[in-house]
Amino acid sequence: MGTAGPQTAPLLALSGVSRSFDGVRVLDRAAFDLKRGEIHALLGENGAGKSTLMNIVTGVYAPEGGRYLIDGAPAGIRGPKDALKAGIGMVHQHFRLVDRFTVAENVLLASGQLGLFANAGEAARAAMEAGKAVGLAVDPAAIVGELSVAERQRVEILKVLALGARIVILDEPTAVLTDQEAGALLLAIRKIAAQGRAVVMITHKLREVAGHSDRVTIMRAGRTVISGAPVGTLSAGDLGRLMMGEETSPAEAAEAGVIEAAAPITIAKPGEERLIVSALYAGGGQGSVGVSDVGFTLKAGEILGVAGVGGNGQQALAEAIVGLLPVAGGHLTLDGWELGEFSVARRRDLGLRVVPSDRFASALIGELSVADNLALTRVRTGRYRSRLGSWLVGRRRMKREAEQAIEAFAIAGATPARRARLLSGGNAQKLLLARELEESGSGVKLLVAHSPTRGLDVKACAFVHAAIRKAVAGGAACLLISEDVEEVRALASRILVMSAGRMVGELPAGASASQIGALILGQA
């Protein structure tokens, strides 16, 4: 070990690194190393410790013991600034961009070359050149707030390249992209690595590991169960088993690898027409895409999938149905009720339920307790009225129902009094489902689910899908808006493709990913 010279030493090497938060050990003697020119996949479920490990690499957290070497010498990284100096750059899952600035200004801001008089020219131009070299061209004069998600991600990558990073860490880079966009990104990542940099790709998609990386490190419960194994030595089944542990059933492993392998959903017989959308116009303007002339019918017991690249009017469609965005033209009817003028509350009373794309921004309140979050939509209805008066809220029933929901939906780490923000992504989503679908699910007429599994691990995904299926089997209709083609294919009984605010095609349940992709591309 000690004899390794700087030439042969790995670019970066960590060993025996641990980390605890409030007495909970989230990282346990982890080991990780990087070589020049490689793409290194970091695989693991939510909460396996991937983010913590990378936060140690980037100097956000201090490690508790262990070694951290860069080029064979102690890294001496005491904060994010030191990591940047050492050439370590990270592209976060939630972008950190100034929406009102141009691409060039954002890159300049990150480059650290901001003097008294900002010369947006030089630094930005260099970054654009670097971007072009790897196939990530973005208009430097474009306002970031008006770019698509994929373009914003490119800006984030350019920021890292502008810093001259030797190590590029990408956190779930394809989570927000369509298959086509993801393909382009993976190609660019390969070029970045070919320039002699090392790329870390945090992911929980097995496909990306197998097809697009050189080595893989797998984490489970804070440990690195495999560290830096060549990808060719592991089968998809091995990867799944290592990631999820031995107790994982074959079905779950199969679902992780190829969702197509899961049994296709078969709904006995669609019932009466539940949601009718005709010639709907809503939203749009100020850089966002609205809904233009959209029409479809959704029956009880049916899951209608809406596929498409994010930012093509999906948000407006969901918000118009939910009642957060006024209808500018056309009609929306739910069980015969014209929704146009109805408040959110009245729509909910009709049985409309929502799982939005960003749960902590628009559905859950992180600083409120689990019980309060469950009661959020129901207090209004007088469900928890105290014996002393209908305008008083009785906490006892709230707490009891919360305990039941935690058990029924297996929300790990939750107690009625615990704040919702302390839950992991998957468990927060379970909390939201518990509220929106309830146990009986009898009151649910229409579920609008927008990217319901974004950022969730395999088990949580399976749980969400099962919950949706159960609600639909109970007579609800579901509008599933998702950028994940595989999710739409796995769940939907019919598939609509949305592009530039319009529905550009309809496909039956058995449609292949390439058929859907062709429709998306045809209009884009």
Place this chain on the structure above:
Amino acid sequence: MAKLDRVRMAGFLAALPLIGGMTLQRRQAAGPGLAMLSFLGGLAVGIFIGAVTLVAAGVPADDLLDELVVQVFLTSDGLAQTVVLATPLLLAGLSSAVASRIRFWNIGIEGQLWMGAIAAAGVALFHIGPEPLRLPLMMLAACIAGACWIALPLLLKLRLGVSEIVLTLMLSNVAYLIMQHLLFGAWQDPSGSFPISPRFDDAATLPGLGWGDVHAGILIALIAGLALWVLMERTRAGFHANAIGLNPVAARAAGIPVAATVVLFVLLSGALSGLAGGVIVAGTEHRLTQFIGINMTFSGIVIAFLARFNALATIVAALAIAGIYNAGGTLKVFYSVSDGVVVLVEGAVLMCVLIGQFFSAYRIEFARRPATVEDAEGEAA
């Protein structure tokens, strides 16, 4: 994407780089013990800084305990005077707390207080209504006037998104000028040349409780405090207001009546400030004077923040701040300490308590470089 900003911001704060090897980290969960400890710790540091300030301003260190604690809380006369001062402060604190719950920043407590005082004085001076109903009418008028004075900023915020901070602040000046216009004009006491109104009739003054200058206003304020506690902690509207304050987007998407709740809480805030004005003129001054609203906005906000927008805690915080003011009055007379120093002490205590609260939510972490280096060197050798 704008909705992501909150998330991004939280992530940013969670790992804010500080000087050198320090980083700031959000605690997973702050227990009640830690929260109380950080509150008391902040309070202790604040009182220490306040004490040092007072000593520097010329108060003998030996007298501090006597002046700040014994004379204002532990003697009957002193406590009575503290309670008198606490009466409007409690109402102002409740006003700030109720608006802050839904994150409406009412920086115009003084303006609403002036308008409440003017309305109450108007009822008293023009003998409106039968004598037995005079006081209730005055208090009602004060509440309505205060609510009206905050209604304009509220309307502009709801309809046009205008910042309530600037509007409520500016309307305070307008109210002050209206009051001056009246006191230097139509409402001036004809029997003198001072800018004060004539004295109210007995029917228009709040009865004393037979303990120093303490009057029935304290009962009004305490009842208001209890009622607000029930409203904010136990009712449907209070539950909704809490959700709106923490995440208005999620509250709206959950079908909560956001606009109605906001209107209710903001108008209540204005009404409470107006009531404070009514209680001062009817209980303490027995006439309209031009100094009754001074510092009430600042103090109300301080009290509400110290109490973390909890109505019951507001009662305690109002008494504490009133104690500082009471002591300040004595210090001014006997040690020639200026008004500014008293406000300085108040501000120091508030800042320290708020900083203490911050540390119950975040923790500073130091990167331990030497350990890693030694480890590495040991390995190499």
